[in-house]
Amino acid sequence: MVLARSIDRVKHLASILLPILLLLGGETVRAEPTSSNMGLGIRRIELASDAVQSIAEVSVSPGLSTVLIFDSEVNREGIELEGRERFIVMDAGQTTLRLVPSERIQGGDRLRLTVRFQDGAAPATAVFTLVAHPARPEALVEVYRRKRRIETYQEESRQARAEAQQCREEIERLRAVQSAPGGLTGLISTAVLDRRGIDFRDLSRFVTQAPGVSPVARLVYAYRTAQRVAVSVQFDAAGAPQPWTAEGATLRGKANDELKVLQVWQSGPVAPDARGQQVVVEAEAASESLQGSFTLKLWEANGPRTVTLGNVTFP
Incomplete structure (x- = not known):
């Protein structure tokens, strides 16, 4: 037995x-x-100064933070977030906005976020579409209203090179796996x-x-x-x-x-x-x-x- x-x-x-x-x-x-590398790197968005602006999509996930950093002071009272009741945290600072969705948000949901700036100069607002993903938020998003400094482009270039190196290493790993019995x-x-x-x-x-x-x-x-x-x-x-x-x-x-x-x-x-x-x-x-x-x-x-x-x- x-x-x-x-x-x-x-x-x-x-x-x-x-x-x-x-x-x-x-x-x-x-x-x-x-x-995906989403949530690991820094996303950079530049706002157009004219009346016609493209609406950037930003990925958010339940229980995880997404932080937007602006190069201008925001009007905290002028922030509009569609479905506010589905967010655990909406914390606006002088130049930052931290968002943490709750479990009530579901993958594929699309919510509109409008941020108004304090000085009233053009562009006076920034509009985003928050796209819910179950587990892959964009952790840090830098939003530029004015012309970016050369240092930010250099940092973006360094980040792109690092991601390209990651891709090369992944390709080599996949080749090794494919060639193995x-x-x-x-x-x-x-x-x-x-x-x-x-x-x-x-x-x-x-x-x-x-x-x-x-x-x-x-x-x-x-x-x-x-x-x-x-x-x-x-x-x-x-x-x-x-x-x-x-x-x-x-x-x-x-x-x-x-x-x-x-x-x-x-x-x-x-x-x-x-x-x-x-x-x-x-x-x-x-x-x-x-x-x-x-x-x-x-x-x-x-x-x-x-x-x-x-x-x-x-x-």
Whole structure:
């Protein structure tokens, strides 16, 4: 009987590990490329001095800050924010405006923001469209009303070079992955898997999920290799009356540090007639970056349903 239970346990682990091995080995049904740099750099917007102004779009996310910095004093009483009740924070300073949306804002929502300047000179106002994204806000936006100084262009150039270098490194990484053999051999040849193998942890009883959101996570497993981590989530089909497919994901720690998501794989849309669909999120992770718990956020394409799982820890 003990032997039978051991065999059943091995079969169970094999059924869980197989999608991970296929995913890390490069055989995926659906993949998301490297996470966007949105929220990491500084966005710069220049306002036109004439009457015709283009309305800039600024990405915001629930629970995360977006700060706009102006080169002129703003009229705090003249700020108009559509859907103000859906923001936890709207803090206007002399030349700054900090916005933190609440969970009442949903991906794809578009809200108008109007900022008036104190001196009344042209342009007298700046108008923005705040576009809600489940997890990727623009953290810092500099708004220029006057002619920019040469230093800001130099800084922008440095930032562009750094982003270009990141792209080159990512291209080299993808080339290395593509040239490596598939399956377990590929994991070993790229040093993703070392002699310690894959560490595994069952989180199903410990993770928390935001209430009132479908689909509902039923089984949650965490994995760790030498260079990667992965979270596997199996969903309850009854929790998604309409088909649901994850488009993207973030893994964010308590100190607001974010792991670099490499890809998102899903076995198929979560729907009432498709039971046991699985989503696997793979991310880069050095050992020092795995302290404490993380929050996994999954969102669907062009839809409001976002799954947020808290208390995700890795072996």
